[in-house]
Amino acid sequence: MDPYQALGVAKDASQDDIRKAYRRLAKELHPDLNPGNRQAEERFKEVSSAYDLLSDPDKRARFDRGEIDASGMERPQQRSYRHYAEAGPGGRYGGHGGFEDMDDLGDVFADLFGRAGRGGGGGFRARGRDAHYRLDVAFLDAVNGGRQRITLPDGQTLDVTIPPGMRDGGILRLAGKGEPGIGGGPPGDALIEVSVRPHPLFRLEGNDIVMELPITLDEAVLGGKVEVPTVTGRVNVTVPKGASTGDVLRLRGKGMAAGGVTGDQRIVLKVVLPKPVDDELAAFMEKWRATHRYDPRSDLGRS
Structure with a gap:
C-alpha cells in the first residue's frame, strides 16, 4: 500500500504531520486496544510500515524518486551506455559518492x-x-x-x-x-x-516507562482493579479510592533495564467522563454539589 495513503497524508506533508498521523492511527489501531480484531491488526502493520519509511528522510526521498518500493526494497535500475555518456561532467561514468x-x-x-x-x-x-x-x-x-x-x-x-x-x-x-x-x-x-x-502508549523517561491510563468516574471515586499493558505483557493494578487525574501508580522493575539499572513503569491516571453525560448522572451531581461544594483551585495564584 502507498505509505502516504496508509497514513492519510499528502505527499508534501511535513515530518511533524507524518508523526502526528502515525500516533493518531497507532492509538486507534494498536492490538492492545483491539484484542482479536484482525482487521485492526493488519491496518496497524500497514501504518507502522508506512511510518518506518516516511519517518526516515533518506528513505522517503528515495521512495519519492522511485528508487525503492513501499516496503523499502530496491527497485531494479536499468542504466545504459547513453545514461552515462549523456550525464553531466560530475556524473559521467562516475559513482554516487556512496x-x-x-x-x-x-x-x-x-x-x-x-x-x-x-x-x-x-x-x-x-x-x-x-x-x-x-x-x-x-x-x-x-x-x-x-x-x-x-x-x-x-x-x-x-x-x-x-x-x-x-x-x-x-x-x-x-x-x-x-x-x-x-x-x-x-x-x-x-x-x-x-x-x-x-510507541502509541509508552514513552521513555530515563529508564522509566511512562504511560497514561484512562479511568472511569466510578473507578476514580470508588477505586478498583484495572488491567494495564506493560512492555512485557498485561497486569492488574489497583486504582486507589478517590483517585484524581495526574495521580501516578508505580510498577517497580517494569521499566527498561540499561546501564545496570532497571527502571519502573509509571502509570499516570486520567479520569474520563462518559460521552454524553446521561441525565441520571447530571441530576445526581446537581444534588451532590448543592451540599458538598468544594474548591480545588483555592490555592491557584496565591503565594
Whole structure:
C-alpha cells in the first residue's frame, strides 16, 4: 500500500504531520486496544510500515524518486551506455559518492600499492573502511531486545541482534561486516545507528516507562482493579479510592533495564467522563454539589 495513503497524508506533508498521523492511527489501531480484531491488526502493520519509511528522510526521498518500493526494497535500475555518456561532467561514468564507490576505490589502492609493494619487496595492507547504516527499531524491541534484518546497498542482508535497553541514536557494531580490506587487510566494521520508533502508549523517561491510563468516574471515586499493558505483557493494578487525574501508580522493575539499572513503569491516571453525560448522572451531581461544594483551585495564584 502507498505509505502516504496508509497514513492519510499528502505527499508534501511535513515530518511533524507524518508523526502526528502515525500516533493518531497507532492509538486507534494498536492490538492492545483491539484484542482479536484482525482487521485492526493488519491496518496497524500497514501504518507502522508506512511510518518506518516516511519517518526516515533518506528513505522517503528515495521512495519519492522511485528508487525503492513501499516496503523499502530496491527497485531494479536499468542504466545504459547513453545514461552515462549523456550525464553531466560530475556524473559521467562516475559513482554516487556512496558505498558502491568504495569497492572501486579499494581496487585502485590495492592495484597501486600492490605494484609498488612488488617492486619494493612487500605488499601494502590496510583495514577496510567502516560502513554506516541506519536501522528503524520498534519501541518494544528496543526495550526488550530482538532481531531484525537489514538490507545492504548491494542487496545482501544482515541479521542484527538488538540488545535489551537500546536507546534512540545508539550504535550497533558488527565486526568485519564493513568494506573489504586492501591488499589482504582485514575488513572494516558495520556501524548501525538505531532510530527507535515512538510507541502509541509508552514513552521513555530515563529508564522509566511512562504511560497514561484512562479511568472511569466510578473507578476514580470508588477505586478498583484495572488491567494495564506493560512492555512485557498485561497486569492488574489497583486504582486507589478517590483517585484524581495526574495521580501516578508505580510498577517497580517494569521499566527498561540499561546501564545496570532497571527502571519502573509509571502509570499516570486520567479520569474520563462518559460521552454524553446521561441525565441520571447530571441530576445526581446537581444534588451532590448543592451540599458538598468544594474548591480545588483555592490555592491557584496565591503565594
